[in-house]
Amino acid sequence: xxxxxxxxxxxxxxxxxxxxxxxxxxxxxxxxxxxxxxxxxxxxxxxxxxxxxxxxxxxxxxxxxxxxxxxxxxxxxxxxxxxxxxxxxxxxxxxxxxxxxxxxxxxxxxxxxxxxxxxxxxxxxxxxxxxxxxxxxxxxxxxxxxxxxxxxxxxxxxxxxxxxxxxxxxxxxxxxxxxxxxxxxxxxxxxxxxxxxxxxxxxxxxxxxxxxxxxxxxxxxxxxxxxxxxxxxxxxxxxxxxxxxxxxxxxxxxxxxxxxxxxxxxxxxxxxxxxxxxxxxxxxxxxxxxxxxxxxxxxxxxxxxxxxxxxx
Numbered sequence: 001x002x003x004x005x006x007x008x009x010x011x012x013x014x015x016x017x018x019x020x021x022x023x024x025x026x027x028x029x030x031x032x033x034x035x036x037x038x039x040x041x042x043x044x045x046x047x048x049x050x051x052x053x054x055x056x057x058x059x060x061x062x063x064x065x066x067x068x069x070x071x072x073x074x075x076x077x078x079x080x081x082x083x084x085x086x087x088x089x090x091x092x093x094x095x096x097x098x099x100x101x102x103x104x105x106x107x108x109x110x111x112x113x114x115x116x117x118x119x120x121x122x123x124x125x126x127x128x129x130x131x132x133x134x135x136x137x138x139x140x141x142x143x144x145x146x147x148x149x150x151x152x153x154x155x156x157x158x159x160x161x162x163x164x165x166x167x168x169x170x171x172x173x174x175x176x177x178x179x180x181x182x183x184x185x186x187x188x189x190x191x192x193x194x195x196x197x198x199x200x201x202x203x204x205x206x207x208x209x210x211x212x213x214x215x216x217x218x219x220x221x222x223x224x225x226x227x228x229x230x231x232x233x234x235x236x237x238x239x240x241x242x243x244x245x246x247x248x249x250x251x252x253x254x255x256x257x258x259x260x261x262x263x264x265x266x267x268x269x270x271x272x273x274x275x276x277x278x279x280x281x282x283x284x285x286x287x288x289x290x291x292x293x294x295x296x297x298x299x300x301x302x303x304x305x306x307x308x309x310x311x312x
Contacts, residue, residue, distance in 0.1 A: 010311050017267035017310035021160075024265070025198045033264070034196060037163065040262070041131040048131065049124040058233055059128045062166065065187050066235040067222055072170065075231060077119050079112070083254075086112035087172055090141045091252045110273055111282065113139040117168070117256035118290045125233070126166045126258040135296035137161070137257040138272030144180045144243055144251040156185070156203045156240045161269045162259035165237040171230040172252040180246030182224045182232050182253075184239040185212075189220045191238065198264075208240060261296045267307045270297070 023029065051059060054074060061068035072080050086109035117139050126134035144154075159165055175181045190212060201211065209216050223244065224232045234241060237259075243251070263269055274282060276297070283294040297305065 013308070014310040014312040016307055020267055020307045021198075021265055030196065030198070037264075044132055048128055051124055051128055052121070055121060055125050055128070058125050062125075062129045062233055062235060065222075066191070066239045067184055067224070068233040069224055069226065070231050070233070071226075072229045072231055075121070077116070077121060079116050079119070082112050083116035083170075084172070086110070087141055087170070087252075087254045091143055091172060110139070113141070113254060113256075114272070114274065114282070118286065118293060120287070120289065122168065122256070122258075123289060123293055129166055129235075130164055130260045133261040134166075134258050134293055135261045135263065135269075136290075136293040137259065137269055138274065140255045140257075140271070142243075142251075142253050142255060144246050144253075146179070146246040146248055146250050148245045148247045150204065150245050154180075154243050154245050156205065156208045156242050158200050158238070158240055159236040160198070160200045160265055161257075162237055162263040162265065164235055164260070166258040167234050167236045168256040168258075169224075169232040169234070170254045170256075171226060171228055171232075172254065173250065174227045175225055175230065175251050175253075176248065177223060177225055177244075178246070178248035179225075180249075180251035181226075181244050182234065182241065183244050184222050184224075184234060184241040185216065186220055186222055187239065189214075189216070190240055203240075261292065261299060263296075266297065266300055266304050267309050270309045 024033065054070070058068045058070065072084075089109040090113070117136055123134050123136070126136075142153075159167075169182055173179070185208070201207075203211060205216065224230070224234075226232075257271065259269065270276075272279065279294055283291045286294070292299075
């Protein structure tokens with residue numbers, strides 16, 4: 001099938017999601033949804049989880065700055081070695097496009113990554129940060145070549161799944177400043193309006209400066225460098241962020257994605273490589289809180305369940 005035809009089909013399949021996005025952000029609808037959101041957070045306040053000292057520290061940094069940096073060694077979570085081996089197995093195949101049915105080893109590795117992201121400690125941090133029950137949208141292994149190109153996620157952008165999000169990036173390679181670190185605009189420069197600004201431009205550096213109305217220098221950017229095993233927690237809906245173009249070394253990282261169990265734009269979610277039926281099967285052996293985080297879509301109201309997910 002010609003590439004232009006494929007693009008048209010993908011665009012057509014995503015039209016319902018984009019129409020729903022426009023409808024939900026009409027001022028009267030947004031005001032109603034915002035009031036419901038605030039009431040839900042107030043009602044859930046007494047049910048927030050108890051946190052360990054490290055979980056509390058990460059949550060405080062996320063609330064204050066939108067970003068927190070730690071390490072796999074400090075997290076000390078079960079299944080980390082298996083997760084790292086699975087990530088290495090997937091990253092070695094990134095240059096060869098294979099489907100799950102053609103590559104059963106990749107399917108097994110993906111499930112190990114998926115299971116790691118459901119650790120109860122991570123779900124507690126997400127829940128405490130959102131102030132609401134947390135949903136998990138799965139992992140992605142991302143390879144960034146050292147070609148210096150600015151495109152895709154290497155441009156400044158904000159994610160659009162929910163009012164607040166949490167992405168956890170795990171570096172599988174050392175990431176110096178010239179190796180493509182994750183970056184965000186410091187919260188002192190741009191921090192909202194967090195809950196009610198539903199515009200999601202993708203911007204070059206000069207375009208971002210024009211949008212914010214000021215030059216953006218190194219002091220205005222948090223650059224998350226670190227050795228292999230560095231873990232970055234970031235609210236990618238709240239802050240403009242990017243993967244800085246790598247010029248000296250390639251970067252390989254695993255990204256785990258979280259949002260509230262009733263996300264603002266559910267039709268922009270479901271980025272997992274597992275189908276809905278695979279997710280349901282996978283969740284059967286999990287603890288109830290993990291099942292709820294995986295099967296979040298089943299609790300959406302009917303209108304939101306009827307909107308097909310966007311593929312663009």
